[in-house]
Amino acid sequence: MKRGIKRWILLPGALALAGTAAMAQQTAPAPAADQSKEAQAKQKNGTGLVPPGVKLTPEMPAPGAPRRFQFPKAATKTLENGLRVFVISDHREPAVVARLVILSAGTIEDPEAMPGVAQMTAEMLTQGTGKRSAKEIAETIDFVGGSLNASAGKDSTTVTLDVVKKDLNAGLDLMSDVVLHPAFSAEELERQRQQLLSNMTVQYSDPQYLASVVFARIVYGSSPYGWPSEGTPETAKKLQRDQLVKFHDTNYAPNQALLGFAGDITPEEAAALAEKYFGAWQRVTVTPAVPAIPATVSGQHIWLVDKPDAVQTQIRIGRIGIRRADPDYIPLQVTNRIFGGGYNSRLNTEVRVNKGLTYGAFSSVTPHRYTGALTVGTYTRTEKTVEATKLAAELIAKMSTGEVSAKEVDFARDYLAGVYPIQSETAEQVADRVLSAAAFELPADYNNTYPDKVRGVTPAEVKAMAQRYFTEKNLDIVLAGNVSAFRDDLKKEFPNAQYVEIPYDQVDLLAPGLRSAKEASVEATPESVEEGKAVLLAAANAAGGDSLATVTGLALTESGSLNTPEGEKSVSVKWVVAYPDRSHGDVWLGEQHVVQICDGKSAWVQYPDHTADASYVLGEFERGLSLFGGGWGVYRQVLSGKFSGHSIGEVEIAGKKTVGVAVDAPFGAIKLYFDPATHLLAAARYQSARQHGFVDNEQQWSDYRTVEGRQFAFSTVIYRDGSKFVESTIQEINLNPKLEDSLFEMRQGAPAK
Numbered sequence: 001m002k003r004g005i006k007r008w009i010l011l012p013g014a015l016a017l018a019g020t021a022a023m024a025q026q027t028a029p030a031p032a033a034d035q036s037k038e039a040q041a042k043q044k045n046g047t048g049l050v051p052p053g054v055k056l057t058p059e060m061p062a063p064g065a066p067r068r069f070q071f072p073k074a075a076t077k078t079l080e081n082g083l084r085v086f087v088i089s090d091h092r093e094p095a096v097v098a099r100l101v102i103l104s105a106g107t108i109e110d111p112e113a114m115p116g117v118a119q120m121t122a123e124m125l126t127q128g129t130g131k132r133s134a135k136e137i138a139e140t141i142d143f144v145g146g147s148l149n150a151s152a153g154k155d156s157t158t159v160t161l162d163v164v165k166k167d168l169n170a171g172l173d174l175m176s177d178v179v180l181h182p183a184f185s186a187e188e189l190e191r192q193r194q195q196l197l198s199n200m201t202v203q204y205s206d207p208q209y210l211a212s213v214v215f216a217r218i219v220y221g222s223s224p225y226g227w228p229s230e231g232t233p234e235t236a237k238k239l240q241r242d243q244l245v246k247f248h249d250t251n252y253a254p255n256q257a258l259l260g261f262a263g264d265i266t267p268e269e270a271a272a273l274a275e276k277y278f279g280a281w282q283r284v285t286v287t288p289a290v291p292a293i294p295a296t297v298s299g300q301h302i303w304l305v306d307k308p309d310a311v312q313t314q315i316r317i318g319r320i321g322i323r324r325a326d327p328d329y330i331p332l333q334v335t336n337r338i339f340g341g342g343y344n345s346r347l348n349t350e351v352r353v354n355k356g357l358t359y360g361a362f363s364s365v366t367p368h369r370y371t372g373a374l375t376v377g378t379y380t381r382t383e384k385t386v387e388a389t390k391l392a393a394e395l396i397a398k399m400s401t402g403e404v405s406a407k408e409v410d411f412a413r414d415y416l417a418g419v420y421p422i423q424s425e426t427a428e429q430v431a432d433r434v435l436s437a438a439a440f441e442l443p444a445d446y447n448n449t450y451p452d453k454v455r456g457v458t459p460a461e462v463k464a465m466a467q468r469y470f471t472e473k474n475l476d477i478v479l480a481g482n483v484s485a486f487r488d489d490l491k492k493e494f495p496n497a498q499y500v501e502i503p504y505d506q507v508d509l510l511a512p513g514l515r516s517a518k519e520a521s522v523e524a525t526p527e528s529v530e531e532g533k534a535v536l537l538a539a540a541n542a543a544g545g546d547s548l549a550t551v552t553g554l555a556l557t558e559s560g561s562l563n564t565p566e567g568e569k570s571v572s573v574k575w576v577v578a579y580p581d582r583s584h585g586d587v588w589l590g591e592q593h594v595v596q597i598c599d600g601k602s603a604w605v606q607y608p609d610h611t612a613d614a615s616y617v618l619g620e621f622e623r624g625l626s627l628f629g630g631g632w633g634v635y636r637q638v639l640s641g642k643f644s645g646h647s648i649g650e651v652e653i654a655g656k657k658t659v660g661v662a663v664d665a666p667f668g669a670i671k672l673y674f675d676p677a678t679h680l681l682a683a684a685r686y687q688s689a690r691q692h693g694f695v696d697n698e699q700q701w702s703d704y705r706t707v708e709g710r711q712f713a714f715s716t717v718i719y720r721d722g723s724k725f726v727e728s729t730i731q732e733i734n735l736n737p738k739l740e741d742s743l744f745e746m747r748q749g750a751p752a753k
Contacts (some may be wrong), residue, residue: 040305042285053366069421073435074260075267078216081283082255086434087270088262090427096168096263098161098175099429099433104256104286105157105247108224108370112509115224116196116231118152118251121184121244123192125150125159132438134253137174139551140318146171150178154225156367156439157252162428165264168273176277179252184244193236198237207480208379210305211314211505214595215478217509218303219373221294222695223721231507253284262431293371294320295563297474298724304487305480307504313385314480314712317392319474321365321372324440325558328442328465329367330450334457335465337412339399340376344411347395351378357388369440374469385479386487390493397472409459480504499655512685512696512719513653524646524662531647532661535674540635542679544710548635551710552626555580555737558716560728562589571726575628578741579636583625584743598625599744611746620688622667629730630701630713631672631681635732645672653683654700680704680711693718708735 031042050056101611107118114348127134139283140146146163148171159179163171192723203209220226231239259278260272297319299578323330333341340347340363353360361378380388424447439448454483479490481567483501491499500513508516539706540548559572573585579602595606598615598621604613614621626633645663651673653659670686683700697720714730 010046014205027434035046047549054532061434067103067421069448069451070423071433071450073448075270075272076723077271079254079269079279081281082253082257083274083278083281084258084276085260085271085437086260086431087265087267087437088260088427088434089264089266090262090430091264093506094165094264095427096163096165096261096265097431098168098172099260099262099431099435100159101138101177101258101260101439102157102159103155103250103258104253104288104655105152106155106249106369107227107229108154108291108368108752109247109251110227111243111247112514114235114243115227115229115237115510116235117243117247117278118157119229119231120189120192120196120239121182121247122150122159124184124188125182126177126186127192129177129183130181130183131176132177133543136186137178140174141171143588144170148174148178152229154229158467159185160428168265172273172277173674176281180281182248183246186241186574189239189241189244193239193733194696196230196236197463199237199502200236204233204507205303205305205307205312205504207310207312207504210307210507211316211478211480213509214305214480214502214507214514215375215476216318216373217317217514218301218476218478219294219297220371222294222370223294224289225291225368225371226294228509234508234510242667247527249283251286252409253286254278254281255283256286256288258435260431260435262434264426275613286482287487290369290602295568295724297476297562298563298568298727299496300475300477301724302477302479302494302497302499303488304490304499305478305504306483306501306506307480307481310382310481312379313382313388313479313486314379315385315389315392316375316478317389317396317475318373318375319469319471319476321374321469322367322556322572323370323730325369325442326367326481328468329365330364330453331457331461331526332465332469333416334409334454335404335462336363336374337416338404338408338462339363339395339466339470341412342415345377346408347392348397349380350395351388351391355387355391357384361392382482385481386489389477389479389490393472393475393477395492396470396475398472399466400472402463402466404459404466406459409462409688412462413455417454420451420454429625435508496513501652501655511699518663521621528646528648529644532645532663535647535661535679536634536638536643536645538679539631539672539674539681539694540638542711543630543632545680546639547709548632549639551579551632551636551735553736553739554733555739556733557731557733558728560726562726563724571728571729572748575739576739577625577628578739578744579625579633580623581622582744583621585695596621597744597746598622604746605748616687619667623665623670625683626667627699629680629733630704630711631684632710632712634672634681637665650676653698656682658682678704681713690713697725707733710735745746 021421023296058101071087072090074088077085079085105118107115108116124634126137144163144167146161147162150157150159160177161171161174164674208387217226222361259274322332337345339345340361347361347363351357352359356381363376366373366375378388424433433447502515506516507514522656554577557574561568562571570583572588576584583594583598587596593608598618603618603621605612605614634643643663645661648662648671650657650658651660653673657676659676660671660673662671668686670684674680674682675682681701685698688695688697697718699714699716699718703715704711704713712733716728717724718726
C-alpha cells in the first residue's frame with residue numbers, strides 16, 4: 001500500500017458516517033406514545049425497525065462548510081545549468097519522491113511521421129547505462145524497496161524516483177545515471193521493440209483502443225498531439241538506435257527541465273543533492289516544438305471502425321478543446337463535471353442509470369500545453385449503438401443551451417473544491433501538482449487558490465462555457481464495432497453527417513483518411529495497365545470526350561471555407577486558367593488578398609507588400625490545374641495519349657465504392673478514384689509539399705453539372721492528414737474566355753528569395 005493511501009481512504013468514510021448519523025438525529029421522530037416498550041427499545045438499540053407511519057427517503061447528505069485548505073509551499077532554486085529545482089518538505093514520513101520533468105522531450109517533439117521515438121527513448125532509460133545493465137538497475141532499485149520509472153507524455157518526459165530517506169543518495173545516483181548516460185543498447189532496443197509489437201497486435205484488434213486513438217487522430221488532425229505516443233506497427237519496426245541517441249542528445253536538456261522533491265527533505269538538502277547529481281548536466285540549446293493548433297471541426301463527421309466480431313460498440317464524441325493555461329480551464333471543469341465528469345453527472349445518469357445502455361459514460365477536458373480536447377466516451381451492446389450515440393448527441397445539444405440549475409452548479413463546485421485536498425495528500429500528488437503548475441506556466445499560487453477559484457465560478461460562467469464548447473452540430477464521432485449491424489440505422493439518425501468507414505485491420509493512424517493504402521501494393525502489370533487505360537478513357541468520355549480538347553481556358557469563381565490554425569476562415573477565389581499550364585488566382589482569405597500565378601515555367605505569390613517565389617511548388621500548381629472541376633486537365637492529357645496509369649482495384653472512399661487508378665504524372669504520383677456508375681472522378685489521393693516536408697491529401701468531388709455539354713464538379717472538399725482543410729463551391733464558370741497574356745505575368749518586382 002502506498003504511503004498516504006490509508007489516510008485518505010478512511011477520512012471520507014468517517015466523515016460520511018458522521019454526516020449520516022447527524023442527519024438521522026435531526027430527522028428521526030421521537031418514539032410515539034403508544035409504541036410498546038419493546039418497540040421503543042428495539043428502535044433505541046438500532047435494530048433497524050422503522051416506526052409506523054415513518055417513510056424513509058433516500059437523500060444525499062448536504063455538504064459541510066468549506067474547510068480552509070493550505071497547499072504546501074515549494075522552495076525553489078535554479079542551478080547554473082538552468083535546472084529549476086522545487087522542494088516541498090513534509091517530515092511526517094521518512095520517504096522522498098524525486099520527479100524530473102523534461103519539457104522539451106514530449107511526444108510532440110517526435111520526428112515528422114515517426115511517432116514513438118520519444119516514448120521509446122524514455123522506456124530505454126532504465127534498460128541500461130554506460131556502467132549498469134538493465135538487470136542491475138532493476139535489482140538496485142528493488143533492493144532498497146523503491147521505484148524508478150520513466151515515460152513520455154505529450155508535452156514532456158517524466159522520470160520518477162520513490163525511495164525512503166536513507167536510500168535517497170543511492171536512488172539519485174541511479175536516477176541521474178539513467179537520465180544522463182543511457183546506453184540504448186541494440187539488444188535491449190530489440191527486446192523492447194518485440195514487446196511493443198506484441199502489445200500492438202492486441203491493441204489493434206481492441207475496439208476500445210481503436211476508438212480512442214482514431215478519435216485523437218481525427219480531433220487533432222495533423223498535429224503531433226494526435227499521433228499515438230507509442231507509434232504504429234510500421235514506425236516501431238523502423239526504430240533505430242541512432243534515432244534514440246539523437247533524440248536524447250537534442251531534447252534532454254537541464255535548461256528545459258524541472259526537478260521536484262517532496263517528502264522528508266529540507267530545501268538545503270535538496271539543493272545540495274540536485275547539484276551533486278545533476279549539476280554537471282550540460283546545457284543544450286533547444287527550440288521546443290510549437291505545433292499548429294488544429295481547427296475546430298465544422299459539421300458532423302462520423303468515422304466507423306469495422307470490427308465484425310465485436311459484440312459491443314465503443315463510442316467517442318467530441319471536438320478540439322483548450323490549452324491548460326487557458327482562462328476558461330476552471331469554469332470549463334465545473335461545466336464538464338455537471339455534464340459528464342462523474343457518476344451522478346447528466347451523461348452517466350441518463351445513459352447508464354435511466355436507460356441502462358452502458359455500465360459507464362464520461363466526458364473529460366484534456367488540456368495540453370498548446371491545445372486540448374473535449375471528449376465524450378461510452379460503450380454499449382451492438383444493437384443499442386444508434387440509440388446510445390443519438391442520446392449522447394442530444395445531451396450535448398441540451399447542454400449547449402447553457403441551461404443548468406443552481407443545484408447542479410453548487411454540487412459541481414463543492415465536489416471539485418472538496419476533493420482537491422484529498423487528491424493532494426501523498427508526496428507523489430504534491431510533487432505532480434507543483435511541477436505541473438510550473439510546466440504549464442500557471443501562477444505561483446495556483447494550487448493554493450484552486451479550491452477558492454472553483455467555488456468562485458458563477459452560473460453565468462457555466463452557461464457561457466456550455467454554449468461555447470458544447471455543440472451537437474460540430475462534432476467528430478468515432479464508433480468502433482460491428483458496423484454492418486448499425487450502419488444503415490445510424491445514417492437515418494444522422495443524415496447530414498459525413499461518413500468514413502475503415503476495416504479495423506486497415507487502420508493506419510499516419511495515413512490520409514487513417515486507412516492503409518493497401519491498393520498501393522498492386523503492381524503494374526500489362527493487364528492492370530490496360531484496365532487503368534480503360535477506366536481513364538471511360539472517365540474522359542463521360543466528362544465530355546473530344547469536346548474537352550476545344551476548351552482552351554476557364555474563368556470561374558468559387559467560395560468556401562479554409563481551416564487554419566486560427567480557426568475556420570471564409571475564402572473566395574477568382575480563377576483564370578489557360579490550358580495546358582497557366583493559371584491566375586485572386587484569393588481573398590478573410591480580409592487578406594493575395595494573387596497566385598503560374599506561367600508554366602515558374603510560379604509566384606503576390607502579397608500586398610512583396611512578391612514571393614513559389615517555383616519550388618510548381619508541381620502543386622500543375623496538379624491543381626489538371627484537377628480543376630473533376631479532372632478536365634487530366635482528361636485532356638488522357639485523350640491525347642500523354643497520361644496513363646494502372647488499375648489498383650476497388651477502393652472505398654467516403655463510404656462508397658470506387659475504381660482506383662495509380663498515375664505517374666509530370667507533377668507527381670497520384671491515385672484517382674472513379675465512380676463505377678457515372679465513370680466520373682470521385683476522389684484523388686496525393687502528397688503535397690509544405691515547409692517542413694509533405695502532407696497527405698484526399699480530395700473529393702461531387703455535384704457534377706452540365707456546362708455546355710461537359711460534366712464539371714461544382715463541389716470540392718480536401719482533407720489534409722485526415723482533417724478537413726478546405727471546402728469550396730463553384731459560383732460561376734465561363735468556358736474559353738478572352739485571356740490577356742498579362743494575366744500570367746509578374747506585376748511586382750523580382751520574387752523574394
